[in-house]
Amino acid sequence: MSASPEPVLTIEGLRVEFDMPFGRLVALRGASLSIRPGEIVGLVGETGSGKTLVCRSVMRLMPPRGRIVDGRITFDGRDVLAMSTRELRDFRAHDVGMVFQDPFSTLNPVLRIGNQVAETLRVNFGLKKADAQAQAVELLRDVGISDPERRALSYPHEFSGGMRQRVMIALATASQPRLLLADEPTTALDVTTQAQILDLLVKLSAARGMAVVLVSHDFGVIAQVCDRVAVMYGGHIVETGTIEQIHDGAQHPYTRGLLDSIPRLESAGRSTRLPVIPGVPPEPTQSLAGCVFRPRCRYAQPDCETVSMVLEPVSAGHETACPVRPFAGADRSFAARAGAPT
Amino acid sequence: MSTIDVLEQPAGVAERRSRLAGVLGLSREAKIGVVILAVLFLAGLLAPWIAPYGQNQLNFTDIYAPPSWAHLMGTDGAGRDVFSRTLFALRLDLAIVLLVTYPPLVLGVFVGAVAGYFGGIYDATLARIVDVTIAMPFMVLVIAVIAIVGPGVKGILIGVPLVAWALYARLARSEMLVLREQPFMLATVALGYSTPRTILRHAVPNLMRSSLIYSTLDMVANLLLLSGLAYLGLGAQPPNAELGSIIADGQSAMLTAWWVSTLPGLVVVLFGVGALLLGDGLSDGKLRGALQ
Amino acid sequence: MLSYLIRRLALAVVVLFGLLVATFFIIHLVPGDPVRIVLAGRASPATIARVRHQLGLDRPLWTQFWLYLSHTLRGNFGTSFTLDSPVAQIIGQRLGVSAALIAYGMLLSILIGVPLAIIAALRPNTWLDNSIRLGTTLTFALPGFWLGLMLALIFGLKLGWFPVAGYSGGIVGILQTLTLPALALGLGLAGVVVRTLRSSMLEVLQSEHIEATRSRGMSELRIVGRHALRLSVMATATILSINIGFLIGGTVVLEQVFQLPGLGSLLVEAVEKRDYQLVQALTLLAGAAVVLASLATDVVQAFLDPRVRLSGR
Numbered sequence: 012m013s014a015s016p017e018p019v020l021t022i023e024g025l026r027v028e029f030d031m032p033f034g035r036l037v038a039l040r041g042a043s044l045s046i047r048p049g050e051i052v053g054l055v056g057e058t059g060s061g062k063t064l065v066c067r068s069v070m071r072l073m074p075p076r077g078r079i080v081d082g083r084i085t086f087d088g089r090d091v092l093a094m095s096t097r098e099l100r101d102f103r104a105h106d107v108g109m110v111f112q113d114p115f116s117t118l119n120p121v122l123r124i125g126n127q128v129a130e131t132l133r134v135n136f137g138l139k140k141a142d143a144q145a146q147a148v149e150l151l152r153d154v155g156i157s158d159p160e161r162r163a164l165s166y167p168h169e170f171s172g173g174m175r176q177r178v179m180i181a182l183a184t185a186s187q188p189r190l191l192l193a194d195e196p197t198t199a200l201d202v203t204t205q206a207q208i209l210d211l212l213v214k215l216s217a218a219r220g221m222a223v224v225l226v227s228h229d230f231g232v233i234a235q236v237c238d239r240v241a242v243m244y245g246g247h248i249v250e251t252g253t254i255e256q257i258h259d260g261a262q263h264p265y266t267r268g269l270l271d272s273i274p275r276l277e278s279a280g281r282s283t284r285l286p287v288i289p290g291v292p293p294e295p296t297q298s299l300a301g302c303v304f305r306p307r308c309r310y311a312q313p314d315c316e317t318v319s320m321v322l323e324p325v326s327a328g329h330e331t332a333c334p335v336r337p338f339a340g341a342d343r344s345f346a347a348r349a350g351a352p353t
Numbered sequence: 354m355s356t357i358d359v360l361e362q363p364a365g366v367a368e369r370r371s372r373l374a375g376v377l378g379l380s381r382e383a384k385i386g387v388v389i390l391a392v393l394f395l396a397g398l399l400a401p402w403i404a405p406y407g408q409n410q411l412n413f414t415d416i417y418a419p420p421s422w423a424h425l426m427g428t429d430g431a432g433r434d435v436f437s438r439t440l441f442a443l444r445l446d447l448a449i450v451l452l453v454t455y456p457p458l459v460l461g462v463f464v465g466a467v468a469g470y471f472g473g474i475y476d477a478t479l480a481r482i483v484d485v486t487i488a489m490p491f492m493v494l495v496i497a498v499i500a501i502v503g504p505g506v507k508g509i510l511i512g513v514p515l516v517a518w519a520l521y522a523r524l525a526r527s528e529m530l531v532l533r534e535q536p537f538m539l540a541t542v543a544l545g546y547s548t549p550r551t552i553l554r555h556a557v558p559n560l561m562r563s564s565l566i567y568s569t570l571d572m573v574a575n576l577l578l579l580s581g582l583a584y585l586g587l588g589a590q591p592p593n594a595e596l597g598s599i600i601a602d603g604q605s606a607m608l609t610a611w612w613v614s615t616l617p618g619l620v621v622v623l624f625g626v627g628a629l630l631l632g633d634g635l636s637d638g639k640l641r642g643a644l645q
Numbered sequence: 646m647l648s649y650l651i652r653r654l655a656l657a658v659v660v661l662f663g664l665l666v667a668t669f670f671i672i673h674l675v676p677g678d679p680v681r682i683v684l685a686g687r688a689s690p691a692t693i694a695r696v697r698h699q700l701g702l703d704r705p706l707w708t709q710f711w712l713y714l715s716h717t718l719r720g721n722f723g724t725s726f727t728l729d730s731p732v733a734q735i736i737g738q739r740l741g742v743s744a745a746l747i748a749y750g751m752l753l754s755i756l757i758g759v760p761l762a763i764i765a766a767l768r769p770n771t772w773l774d775n776s777i778r779l780g781t782t783l784t785f786a787l788p789g790f791w792l793g794l795m796l797a798l799i800f801g802l803k804l805g806w807f808p809v810a811g812y813s814g815g816i817v818g819i820l821q822t823l824t825l826p827a828l829a830l831g832l833g834l835a836g837v838v839v840r841t842l843r844s845s846m847l848e849v850l851q852s853e854h855i856e857a858t859r860s861r862g863m864s865e866l867r868i869v870g871r872h873a874l875r876l877s878v879m880a881t882a883t884i885l886s887i888n889i890g891f892l893i894g895g896t897v898v899l900e901q902v903f904q905l906p907g908l909g910s911l912l913v914e915a916v917e918k919r920d921y922q923l924v925q926a927l928t929l930l931a932g933a934a935v936v937l938a939s940l941a942t943d944v945v946q947a948f949l950d951p952r953v954r955l956s957g958r
Contacts, residue, residue: 070543104545111543117536121558130554131544182544484656485663488939492894493912493931497668500916500924501675577788581898584790585913600791604902607794608802615798618791625786633782 017088018045019189019222020069025082027064027073029295036295038064040246040303041082043322048189049220051213053233055269056243059292062226063112065243066192069224070109071099087189104135108183112195114175118167124151124178125163131185150181155211173204177211184215191216194226209236230273234258239328242266245293245303247320252329262331262338265304302332310337383634386569389627393620397444404437409592417610427612429602439617442594446583447624449506450575453513454568460514461521462557462564468522469529470552479522486519491578496587504587513575524567525560532556569632573625580621596621649947657940664932669713671925673706722926725915732926736908742812743907746830746899747892749823751885753831758838759881765839766846778843781836790898793829797902800825810904826899830892838884845880879946886942889935 027039039061046052054062068079071091084091086106094102111117119127128147132138138146144163151159154177167175176196183191193212197205213236216223227233233240234254241251242263250263261267268288290307301316302308308315312335322330379387396403405425412432420427426435468479491513498512499505532538533556541551582588583597591598596617603613697703704712716723722732765774801809812822897909904910908927915923 072539072543100545100547102545103543109540109543111536111540113536117540119537119541119555119559121562122555131546134550135545179540182540481659481663485660485667488660488664488936489667489928489932490890490893490935492890492897493928496897496912496916497671497924497928500919500921501671504916573786578894580788581790581894584788584898585901587913587916597788597790600794604794607798611798614791614794618788618794621788621791622783622786626782629782629786 016048019048019087020044020046020224021083021085022065022069023083023085025065025068025084026080027061027068028078028080029074029076030078031076038077038246038295039068041320042243042246042248044241044248044251046190046222046224048222049216050238051216051223051225051236053237053240054224054226054243055228055230055233055240057228057292059295060243061246062228062243063194066109066194066224066226069190069192070103070107072109104131105186106188106190108186108188108191110176110179110183110191110193110196113199114172114179115199117179118175120167122166123163124165124167124170128163128178128181128185131182135186147181150185151178154178154181154184154215155207156181171204172200173208176200176204176208180208180211180215184219184221187219187221189221191221191223192226193223195228196225197232198227198229205232206235212236230269242269246295247303247332248322249304249320249333250331251322252325252331256326256329260325260329260338262325262329262336263304263333264308264310264335264337266331267338302334310335380634382630386627386629386631386634389623390631393443393624393627394447396440397447400440400444404434404440406434406437408438408441408594409433410437417606417613419610420612420616426616427610429599429610429613430606435599435613435616438594438599439596439620442596442599442617443620445506445589445593446576446579446596449509449579450572452510453517453575454572457514457517458521458564458568458571461518461523462525462560464518465522465525466529466552466557466560469526470533470548470556472530476526479526483519483523483526486516487523489516491516491574492581495578495582496585499582499587504590506589509579509582509588513578517571517575520571521564521567524564528560528563529556532559563636566632566636569628569635573628576621576624650944653940653943653947657936660936661933664929664936665714665717666710668925668929668932669710671921671928675921717929723922725920725923728920728923732922735911735923736926736930739906739908739911741814742905743896743900743909745819746823746826746896746905746907749819749827750830750834750892750895753827754834754838754885755881757831758835759842761835762839762842762846765843766850769847774843777839781839784832784836787833789829789833789895790902792832793826793899793902796825796829812903812905812907822903822905826896826903826905829899829902830895833895834885834888834891837888838881841884842880882942882945886938889938893931893934 022042022044025039025042026037029036029038042061042065044052044054044065054065056062064074064077067073067077069084069086069091071079071094073079079092082092086102089102091102118124122130125144125147128150129138129140129143132143132146133140136143148159148163151163156162156174156177162170162174167178170178180196191212196212197208200208209232212223212225215221225233225237237254239251239253240257241248242257242265243249244265250257250261250266252261257266258270261270265288268286271286272288288307293303293306301318302311303320305311305315314334318334320332322332323334324330325336410433412428415424415428415432416430418424418428418432424434424436426439429435429438464479468476494516495509495512498515499508502508502511538551538556541555546555579588580595580597580600583595584601586598586601588595588597599617600614603610603615607614702709720733722736724730725732725735728735761777761780765777768774797807797809800806807825808822809825812818893909896907897912899905900907900909901913908930911923912927914920915927
């Protein structure tokens, strides 16, 4: 294994709260994550686990009433949270790109596609109008839109969802950012288009050495393209590791539960019920002591009430926040082949 | 990548859209409206060249002549050709209508967009100012302004825009409140665009559509206001004619020379119908849900 | 609901205050000296100075505004220069005519508009509906004074059914002298009434809740009667209050057309004679009427519409 280069992004103890009229909501309770250059990291979790918020926090695009109250975000050694407005704009324009979830409303409906892409080249790179137009056409070609000269003259509503998402990707990567945040980019698309968009992301990442954070609630999507994955629950990151480490040897009970609840081909034809994690995710208004998953955990110990949600190493590159580690040693893939839940 | 092409045909063919093609794509209603308005604007524009007689060509031998081939709309009490007078009056009135409708639109949309985008105290203040402004009945307010500055076109050019901007501001503001939640607005910030660019280049073009549609209604209302004021003698002073003043002149002779008051009025009605058809056609008839 | 009403009331007060400020400035924005303009040539500088002092124009601006505010709230609108009587009195004399005209106009717009709207909603997209809709487009495009003139020409001069100038009181007098102008007002407004009522009735008639009622065999007439009618009351009230401005503007011109001694013609006279006190008072009155009308409608709507009542909006 080569020496690990400096991470391009480091998030430490990120805590995000919302000031609502009826009280304070804690949406992120101290998430930590680091991304190395060029790697594709998946961020998986249920709705409400805080995964979108992580991306938004990196760009400091907080939703109304949201505030970052604690933590550090470091990009290439620079403190993101301390950036001035000017530096932040620069940061967003050149260093990070974001792809949003709904392709049907992320492009300005009254401007032509080519103009929208050219605009970022003119504004953020000072290209002249003609150069920007030509470059925009090339960018559209790079993301797999055929006949880009003609297509650049269209309006967004003339494009399918998949094509719009490609345009969004072209826009976000036009500045050759070191990091791309993709928030559920394929959720609104059909399976075939999904695969194509994911392929595109992998291709771009490899070609440009661009790190990607891929957010999804669908583990299958993550498993297709990610090198590493981080599992989120209740505003915390509870486990991180490579795909193999997580898939075969997940140490956190939540991760296991998540994986178990994915329908598998082998169980088709057998009337086994899909295992479900009993209970519901914690309310953001609750303040929780100890492990945030404890109320639903089959393996909870008395100590779990006081443990802090810190990621501890399991093996090289594999970390978990579970102090109990009920599955230590048990190879999940063996159990999976047998068709029985662990 | 040819399989991708097959699977991902865009919803419509991306031809270069010319303005003409855009116009031809309008509904039938709207097209009729465009034609009517075009004819009227052209008539006004070309008045000095196509009017058969001068605006104030007196001819005391031919007083109150009924409509004929020589005088399409007859003559008035001083022998002036009503048709020619109407053309010149149309020219003046349409120019005023454009001046009091579109500059307030631009100002109003801008103010409303900014207030709606930033929200908070700016928005609250603007909303109150708009409420007070809209509370004034147009006609009374303009008359009050005319009381101050004196009769004539000046009073109208000052008075109407004073209130008109508020309507567009209100419209743009409420649309902006919805628009700013749209993902593409967030995306422009994520791309590092400055706030002025986000508002002016991205939000405003989206807001313009409904304001422009509403302006067709506004133009009609303004022309009606204008003619009413001219009728009252508070508009352009003689020898300049406005449609309303021609109608007023003919009132005393209505029994014997109905054409002087009636026919110019029909021109006003025609304008109204044209503008309304256009507005309705563009908005699928949802335009006049709430009248000002 | 109480909180909603209080907020609405507070808003109305703010707007009224804004109106007071705006109308106050009417006199003060006149280029030059208003008193000199009005009395021009007929008075010595001493007289002019005296009148100015009487009107308080030589005091500081703040004091003047305070005087204006306190006088107005007590119903003292000053004295008209040209007519030499208290403004309040003059207005009081002519208020009845205009009020009658507006009320009569509203009544006619309802009588004409509501049945047409119901018919249009019951037979949507037929030639009947389309011609009604075309008719409403036409009435909106008609200038009120022109319509008044045409009505006067046809029904007054040619057919002789109504007088075309002047006003007489009493029920018969009103019917005689105000019918034509009220008709001009009413027809203009009827267009809006038909449009709005028709579309809200269509919405209701096509809603699923009504489908359910229909499927239980209730006759179309009963459906219209029970549901549509209640809707009409609410919708019409809203329309009328929104269009008070239009009605006021309409009376100004129509009183000229038909030579009616109301507030509208008073305003025009006042402008021509540069009687700023009158202009000020009438403008304030008109603005206040609009504010109060919309406040009243909001209150009534709050009582009628359970959604507003319960949620407190």
